[in-house]
Amino acid sequence: MSKFWSPRVRELTPYTPGEQPRERLIKLNTNENPYPPAPGVGAVLRNYSTDHLRLYPDPESGALRQALAREFGVEVEQVFVGNGSDEVLALAFQAFFCQQRPLEMPETTYSFYPVYCRLYGIERRALPLTANHEVDLAAFATDSGGTIFANPNAPTGHGHGRKAIAELLKRVTDSVVLVDEAYVDFGGESAIPLVVSHPNLVVTGTFSKSRSLAGLRLGYAVGSRELIEGLTRVKDSFNSYPVDSLASALAIAALEDNEHFEACREKVITTRERTRTRMEKLGFHVLPSQANFVLVTHPEHDAAQLFAGLRERGILVRHFNTEALRDFLRITIGTDDEMESLIETLETLCG
Numbered sequence: 001m002s003k004f005w006s007p008r009v010r011e012l013t014p015y016t017p018g019e020q021p022r023e024r025l026i027k028l029n030t031n032e033n034p035y036p037p038a039p040g041v042g043a044v045l046r047n048y049s050t051d052h053l054r055l056y057p058d059p060e061s062g063a064l065r066q067a068l069a070r071e072f073g074v075e076v077e078q079v080f081v082g083n084g085s086d087e088v089l090a091l092a093f094q095a096f097f098c099q100q101r102p103l104e105m106p107e108t109t110y111s112f113y114p115v116y117c118r119l120y121g122i123e124r125r126a127l128p129l130t131a132n133h134e135v136d137l138a139a140f141a142t143d144s145g146g147t148i149f150a151n152p153n154a155p156t157g158h159g160h161g162r163k164a165i166a167e168l169l170k171r172v173t174d175s176v177v178l179v180d181e182a183y184v185d186f187g188g189e190s191a192i193p194l195v196v197s198h199p200n201l202v203v204t205g206t207f208s209k210s211r212s213l214a215g216l217r218l219g220y221a222v223g224s225r226e227l228i229e230g231l232t233r234v235k236d237s238f239n240s241y242p243v244d245s246l247a248s249a250l251a252i253a254a255l256e257d258n259e260h261f262e263a264c265r266e267k268v269i270t271t272r273e274r275t276r277t278r279m280e281k282l283g284f285h286v287l288p289s290q291a292n293f294v295l296v297t298h299p300e301h302d303a304a305q306l307f308a309g310l311r312e313r314g315i316l317v318r319h320f321n322t323e324a325l326r327d328f329l330r331i332t333i334g335t336d337d338e339m340e341s342l343i344e345t346l347e348t349l350c351g
């Protein structure tokens with residue numbers, strides 16, 4: 001605490017990211033992809049001329065936005081890019097959710113959303129999940145200051161289909177609905193096709209998970225022109241060049257390799273389902289997941305103790321010490337070998 005900090009900064013509770021260990025651990029705690037990015041990314045990187053770095057990048061990231069627009073079948077004016085989807089989210093909170101009425105979100109969802117609320121002084125209304133641990137779409141009010149949730153949700157893994165999102169958008173028409181699709185490529189259904197007919201819908205995504213580029217820091221938003229223009233206004237009042245030229249070139253290379261993308265996500269999905277079966281045999285309750293992680297709980301073993309036991313044996317998973325999640329572990333889907341080590345270690349711990 002310092003007297004030099006602005007009053008609001010003294011009140012902040014910053015987001016705590018999962019640990020990035022220095023030792024060699026089996027790392028199943030931050031939902032990174034266990035497979036390398038597309039080979040074309042390496043090729044572009046090796047041939048990249050440092051002379052490009054002398055100049056500022058395109059402030060509009062035109063080439064990357066074009067590539068994403070093609071990928072999603074929308075106009076380039078409907079695409080926004082930023083330095084990780086966390087940054088895109090931060091700009092969206094400022095662009096859309098600083099309203100008189102509170103922002104609505106599930107009680108259990110991406111834990112960064114409440115952090116942005118504090119940062120911008122946004123009042124938050126948290127809605128409980130259903131008994132099945134699903135986001136309760138019917139509970140969102142029509143007269144809130146905005147709606148945000150991850151779909152598939154984090155850290156539960158359940159995702160609603162496009163039809164259900166369309167039903168929500170029939171009711172909520174006067175404020176922005178932000179659907180965070182960080183995990184959609186692992187079995188979810190994207191709401192992006194709905195942006196053409198819903199001017200208040202914005203969908204965010206990231207290259208960090210399904211494209212294996214968490215270190216590159218690239219995220220995007222797709223929405224109506226007016227929403228993208230709103231985001232651009234905030235960006236251009238904050239940082240005109242959030243996406244560097246190298247990141248842009250590498251992301252375009254990643255988008256060009258659909259075969260690699262499909263192969264990696266298929267592998268993750270197959271390993272996830274195999275992991276589920278194995279863990280259920282050990283007595284775990286495994287929530288159904290459309291993401292690259294599973295949320296699990298064991299009726300006889302304390303989650304915090306399992307976390308510590310795994311950590312001691314070189315396996316890092318995520319334990320959230322909140323009321324709703326204290327009995328659960330969130331486990332990222334790694335390679336088959338990594339998951340085999342996890343299961344063997346859990347066999348020992350659950351004995």
Ligand SMILES: *Cc1c(COP(=O)(O)O)cnc(C)c1O
Pocket residue numbers: 031083084085086087110150154180182205206207208214217218219
């Ligand atoms: C990982 C994650 C993000 C952030 O992704 P970056 O692009 O790496 O910043 C956003 N939302 C959810 C729900 C996530 O899990």
